[in-house]
Amino acid sequence: MKINAxxxxxxxxxxxxxxxxxxxAMAKLPDTKCTVALDSDDHSAADVAKKLAKLSxxxxxxxxxxxxxxxxxxxNRAAAAYDADIYVMLTDDEQIAxxxxxxxxxxxxxxxxxxxxxxxxxxxxVPSSMPAGYAVSKKLVEMMGF
Numbered sequence: 001m002k003i004n005a006x007x008x009x010x011x012x013x014x015x016x017x018x019x020x021x022x023x024x025a026m027a028k029l030p031d032t033k034c035t036v037a038l039d040s041d042d043h044s045a046a047d048v049a050k051k052l053a054k055l056s057x058x059x060x061x062x063x064x065x066x067x068x069x070x071x072x073x074x075x076n077r078a079a080a081a082y083d084a085d086i087y088v089m090l091t092d093d094e095q096i097a098x099x100x101x102x103x104x105x106x107x108x109x110x111x112x113x114x115x116x117x118x119x120x121x122x123x124x125x126v127p128s129s130m131p132a133g134y135a136v137s138k139k140l141v142e143m144m145g146f
Contacts, residue, residue: 001085001106002031003135006078008071009092010039013048020052022095024059032102033059036092037078039067076146085109088135096122096133105135115139 005023009016020034036052038045049062063081068074079087086105090096098104108119116139122132 001029001109002083003027003029003033003086003088003102003105004079004082004084005032005034005088005090005096006075007034007036007090007092008074008078009036009048010042010067011044012092013044013051016048016092017051017055019090019092019095020055020060022097023090023101024056026096026099026101027059028100028103029106031084033061033082033084034090035061035063035078035081037074037081038062038064039074040064041067072146079141083138085138086135087138087141088133090133094132098122109135109137112137116143 007019016036024034038048045064049064052060052062061081063077065077068077075089086109105119109117115137117137118140119135120131124130124132
């Protein structure tokens, strides 16, 4: 299964770089990629995209476009940049520190024979009842339309 870790980012190039490097270092599967949605009105976006391309050209995809009216639309843009079986939503300051995290998500995805799922995972760095991340299946995205 292919995984697209979608990252919405704006104005945090250092944090974004650290997040990408740490998250990809913990990934195991060869088809796991990170797509980064940047905004064209962020003056550092073009420079950030060039630097990211040098970091890991085969695993990092950048998308620069006009800033959407909602964060959800920005994540949809990141998802559209790499067709995958599983989409993980991240932020530019949210590293995944679990070794083989992508393989573990695939293992969980296999619990759903119909291919329709949303998997919540991780603990945020602050006290919260919410998970740090979530992954949704391509089939769920197709059914919902976003």
